[in-house]
Amino acid sequence: xxxxxxxxxxxxxxxxxxxxxxxxxxxIQNYPKGKEKSAVMPLLYLVQKQHENWIPLEAMKYVGxxxxxxxxxVYEVATFYSMYNLSPxxxxxxxxxxxxxxxxxxxxxxxxxxxxxxxxxxxxLSKNNICSWTEVECLGACxxxxxxxxxxxxYEDLNAKDVEKIIxxxxxxxxxxxxxxxxxxxxxxxxxxxxxxxNKNA
Amino acid sequence: MLKVKVxxxxxxxxxxxxxxxxxxxxxxxxxxFCYHEKLSIAGNCRMxxxxxxxxxKPVASCAMPVTNGMNIKTNTEFVEKARKGVMEFLLAxxxxxxxxxxxxxxxxxxxxxxxxxxxxxxxxxxxxxxxEKYMGPLIKTQMTxxxxxxxxxxxxxxxxxxxxxGAIGRGEDMQISTYLEKSMESELSANVIDLCPVGAxxxxxxxxxxxxxxxxxxxSIDVMDxxxxxxxxDTYGWEVKRVLPRVNEDINGEWxxxxxxxxxxxxxxxxxxxxxxxxxxxxxxxxxxxAYNKIAEKIKNTSSDKIAGFIGDLTNMETSYIAKEFFNxxxxxxxxxxxxxxxxxxxxxxxxxxxxxxxxxIDESDLIVLIGTNPRYEATILNSRIRNAFLKNKCxxxxxxxxxxxxxxxxxxxxxxxxxKEILDGASSITKKIENSKKPIFIFGQSFFKLRSSNFLLxxxxxxxxxxxxxxxxxxxxxxxxxxxxxxxxYDLNIVSGxxxxxxxxxxxxxxxxxxxxxxxxxxxxxxxxxxxxxxIGSHGDKGAEFSDVILPxxxxxxxxxxxxxxxxxxxxxYQATYPPGDAKEDWEIFNNLSTYIKRKKIFNTKxxxxxxxxxxxxxxxxxxxxxxxxxxxxxxxxxxxxxYYYSNVVSRASKTMMECRSLRNNLKKTGTEG
Numbered sequence: 001x002x003x004x005x006x007x008x009x010x011x012x013x014x015x016x017x018x019x020x021x022x023x024x025x026x027x028i029q030n031y032p033k034g035k036e037k038s039a040v041m042p043l044l045y046l047v048q049k050q051h052e053n054w055i056p057l058e059a060m061k062y063v064g065x066x067x068x069x070x071x072x073x074v075y076e077v078a079t080f081y082s083m084y085n086l087s088p089x090x091x092x093x094x095x096x097x098x099x100x101x102x103x104x105x106x107x108x109x110x111x112x113x114x115x116x117x118x119x120x121x122x123x124x125l126s127k128n129n130i131c132s133w134t135e136v137e138c139l140g141a142c143x144x145x146x147x148x149x150x151x152x153x154x155y156e157d158l159n160a161k162d163v164e165k166i167i168x169x170x171x172x173x174x175x176x177x178x179x180x181x182x183x184x185x186x187x188x189x190x191x192x193x194x195x196x197x198x199n200k201n202a
Numbered sequence: 203m204l205k206v207k208v209x210x211x212x213x214x215x216x217x218x219x220x221x222x223x224x225x226x227x228x229x230x231x232x233x234x235f236c237y238h239e240k241l242s243i244a245g246n247c248r249m250x251x252x253x254x255x256x257x258x259k260p261v262a263s264c265a266m267p268v269t270n271g272m273n274i275k276t277n278t279e280f281v282e283k284a285r286k287g288v289m290e291f292l293l294a295x296x297x298x299x300x301x302x303x304x305x306x307x308x309x310x311x312x313x314x315x316x317x318x319x320x321x322x323x324x325x326x327x328x329x330x331x332x333x334e335k336y337m338g339p340l341i342k343t344q345m346t347x348x349x350x351x352x353x354x355x356x357x358x359x360x361x362x363x364x365x366x367x368g369a370i371g372r373g374e375d376m377q378i379s380t381y382l383e384k385s386m387e388s389e390l391s392a393n394v395i396d397l398c399p400v401g402a403x404x405x406x407x408x409x410x411x412x413x414x415x416x417x418x419x420x421x422s423i424d425v426m427d428x429x430x431x432x433x434x435x436d437t438y439g440w441e442v443k444r445v446l447p448r449v450n451e452d453i454n455g456e457w458x459x460x461x462x463x464x465x466x467x468x469x470x471x472x473x474x475x476x477x478x479x480x481x482x483x484x485x486x487x488x489x490x491x492x493a494y495n496k497i498a499e500k501i502k503n504t505s506s507d508k509i510a511g512f513i514g515d516l517t518n519m520e521t522s523y524i525a526k527e528f529f530n531x532x533x534x535x536x537x538x539x540x541x542x543x544x545x546x547x548x549x550x551x552x553x554x555x556x557x558x559x560x561x562x563x564i565d566e567s568d569l570i571v572l573i574g575t576n577p578r579y580e581a582t583i584l585n586s587r588i589r590n591a592f593l594k595n596k597c598x599x600x601x602x603x604x605x606x607x608x609x610x611x612x613x614x615x616x617x618x619x620x621x622x623k624e625i626l627d628g629a630s631s632i633t634k635k636i637e638n639s640k641k642p643i644f645i646f647g648q649s650f651f652k653l654r655s656s657n658f659l660l661x662x663x664x665x666x667x668x669x670x671x672x673x674x675x676x677x678x679x680x681x682x683x684x685x686x687x688x689x690x691x692x693y694d695l696n697i698v699s700g701x702x703x704x705x706x707x708x709x710x711x712x713x714x715x716x717x718x719x720x721x722x723x724x725x726x727x728x729x730x731x732x733x734x735x736x737x738x739i740g741s742h743g744d745k746g747a748e749f750s751d752v753i754l755p756x757x758x759x760x761x762x763x764x765x766x767x768x769x770x771x772x773x774x775x776x777y778q779a780t781y782p783p784g785d786a787k788e789d790w791e792i793f794n795n796l797s798t799y800i801k802r803k804k805i806f807n808t809k810x811x812x813x814x815x816x817x818x819x820x821x822x823x824x825x826x827x828x829x830x831x832x833x834x835x836x837x838x839x840x841x842x843x844x845x846x847y848y849y850s851n852v853v854s855r856a857s858k859t860m861m862e863c864r865s866l867r868n869n870l871k872k873t874g875t876e877g
Contacts, residue, residue, distance in 0.1 A: 003371040057382075070365035072381040079370040 004079055007087030014059040020050055037069050040077055041150040044084055045078040053093040054085040092131035092170045095149040101142035110146055131170050153178035206272040221263035222250055230276040235399045236351035238263035247351050249785040251284040252276050260284040289318040292349050294325040307414040318324050332377055338385025339862040340392045341403050348402035350376055352611035354394040363589050363609025389582040391459045407859045412438045420779035423766050424462045425516045426760045429583045430768025431458045435760050435779035442466045442760050452562055459582035468857030473742045474755035482634035493752050498799035510707050510716045513697055514723030515686035515851055518764030521789035523693050523816040525722050527805050528793045539699045539707040540692030547653040548831055549693045554773035557676035559643050567591050567641035572601040574840045575647025578608050579847040580685050586622040602840045617840040619655050627664040643682045646709045649843040658833040684769045694820050703774025703832055721746045725852050739792055742852040750771055755786035762788045788804030
């Protein structure tokens with residue numbers, strides 16, 4: 001992992017939407033009096049949600065002013081954590097899990113599809129600037145491996161073909177259906193057995 | 203008190219100390235990079251590891267509080283092995299460029315690797331390289347050398363009060379940078395160079411100039427402001443290469459301001475190295491003899507009440523004293539003046555022109571009121587102490603008028619004398635706060651003494667504070683902040699002419715009523731010259747020299763042994779680090795010689811004579827009756843004069859570094875970009 005690069009194309013202005021501003025007040029109230037500064041992390045994440053999955057410099061300033069902390073401190077936090085993107089990643093940010101369980105179940109097949117369909121490199125935008133992909137560490141859905149996360153949603157039990165379909169949809173600016181692609185609900189067994197009652201050997 | 207053992211020596215230490223401090227008390231030296239007495243504890247370099255009995259792992263002593271019965275060992279094999287391990291990690295990514303590094307010879311890493319370094323590297327990977335960062339015209343960066351001690355970040359946030367430095371990224375890729383690589387907007391910024399234990403932050407103007415062991419070191423006193431910071435002047439041959447701070451806890455602590463540190467290149471430029479005489483509006487080089495003769499002739503033909511003199515802002519007390527004697531004895535005139543403007547100061551009572559609470563007192567204070575002063579620019583070191591009080595004591599600060607960013611929060615009071623009168627009538631909005639405060643401080647700037655009601659208000663405030671029991675033997679909350687290094691010394695020497703209520707000499711000068719004017723290092727006289735014969739005695743060819751008729755080259759503050767009294771009334775001796783250039787002479791000698799041309803008699807036989815005479819004079823000067831100053835109330839605006847920080851005296855005006863800083867600061871103001 002190397003130092004994150006800051007995008008050269010920076011928007012001139014950033015402001016929270018009305019809905020998010022209300023949310024901001026709620027978030028700040030979660031922290032004890034005098035410790036409101038700690039809200040910097042959830043606020044940065046909120047910025048990312050509102051602003052196409054990345055945080056522009058103006059937004060860091062904005063958050064700094066909102067919480068009255070120096071810009072540099074916000075900047076430090078934003079560069080420290082890998083979940084904050086500091087340059088555009090597209091409307092759809094695809095994070096492919098490649099930690100051991102997913103890897104064993106074929107995560108690199110998904111990576112290959114991403115490389116073919118989106119961009120040869122991680123964190124680079126597709127040709128139509130709509131999405132980008134990146135390898136990440138365990139997202140905590142090992143039971144449904146291999147999997148990937150697109151924005152806020154998990155796409156599970158994938159294979160290369162599923163991913164191709166998903167990416168095709170994304171390229172048409174449609175949101176694909178999240179969840180298991182083998183028809184499972186959550187992480188139930190694949191043949192619909194939900195209890196151990198009718199299992200003779202149980 | 204806690205009982206601990208350090209290397210089998212029994213020791214009693216105060217509670218709340220760290221293991222490192224306890225070891226120091228026991229005389230055991232602990233290597234360190236990130237730990238610094240004046241900064242908060244970070245504990246991230248791990249160099250200070252020690253062994254503590256019953257602890258299975260080595261302990262970072264800088265971050266570990268002492269507990270009762272601790273048995274600390276600092277010289278065991280276990281400790282040495284641990285430190286060697288840490289050192290190996292620190293050196294893994296540190297470049298081997300000591301031969302081209304400016305820190306070489308005074309580098310903590312270099313020194314400590316002599317003890318704990320391993321001769322071979324086991325690190326086979328590529329070394330990390332970090333791009334250079336821009337940090338302004340004073341700080342040169344070579345961030346590949348950085349060992350991530352974060353001293354600079356802590357200094358900027360805690361002491362300087364400009365949280366612009368930070369660590370971006372993480373782990374091996376962590377980098378120290380200013381926000382978006384802007385220059386640091388602080389007057390204390392260059393102290394990070396001294397703090398940096400390696401060569402990551404070095405001095406830009408001093409780059410590749412000299413090695414520390416080649417320099418002659420002279421301990422001296424700074425004159426850029428009235429604080430009188432203790433400095434060390436490093437010279438190579440004639441040239442002053444750099445100025446470094448010297449620790450004096452009562453005055454500057456460990457820091458000096460950027461102007462103190464970097465004005466020294468102004469000592470090389472625009473120097474006057476030979477006497478000049480103006481003929482047909484052109485300066486012609488001359489000999490001392492010619493110049494003296496010309497002046498003597500002029501003085502002999504002029505009645506003594508038509509001769510005036512001004513003492514400049516950097517003039518030392520010896521020069522002031524001999525100038526005073528020269529005026530009193532040789533030409534029998536009283537027209538010697540040290541005030542820049544119509545400052546109504548009662549110089550018969552020392553309390554009226556010094557910083558009575560002392561600089562140390564600021565640290566204890568719990569309420570500070572600024573009246574007509576901007577300490578950030580007028581006395582940077584003093585301002586950092588106010589910030590310290592603000593952080594440590596939650597000291598409340600009020601200012602008459604908006605002063606912009608002072609590096610701490612303060613409340614603005616309307617800048618009107620009536621608001622100050624409310625305080626001394628006990629009817630102000632902050633009266634309660636003053637009554638409840640234990641050690642309040644009122645700081646009056648020089649601008650305040652231009653007000654017609656200044657002495658009325660000062661007296662009134664004194665009476666009010668006495669009635670509130672705020673003034674006692676140990677505490678005097680009335681403080682006057684002088685701007686120039688010469689001010690308090692000149693007042694101590696009674697160099698104020700005539701009627702105290704008006705600066706008569708200055709008014710008359712501006713009305714072109716004098717025929718001969720001596721400018722002794724005085725460069726800020728706004729005179730429209732008519733037929734005056736002006737004699738300039740000083741070190742630099744600046745505004746003062748420009749319109750003079752005879753120029754006598756003098757010595758700068760690094761070139762003569764001299765005394766200065768700082769704003770708190772502390773007399774300090776500055777030592778000669780180098781000698782005046784060319785034919786220039788020490789200032790006192792000039793007056794002494796000039797006197798022989800006029801009266802055929804020297805004023806003093808030797809310099810020692812003069813100094814002991816001067817010190818006697820100051821000793822004898824006890825508080826006299828207070829002078830008859832107007833004490834009436836006027837409704838006036840308290841206006842704090844702007845000080846062009848990087849351009850405030852001849853030395854800094856001649857300095858290229860200061861010029862760069864100034865233009866950068868002005869550009870920032872113009873474009874209005876905020877950090």
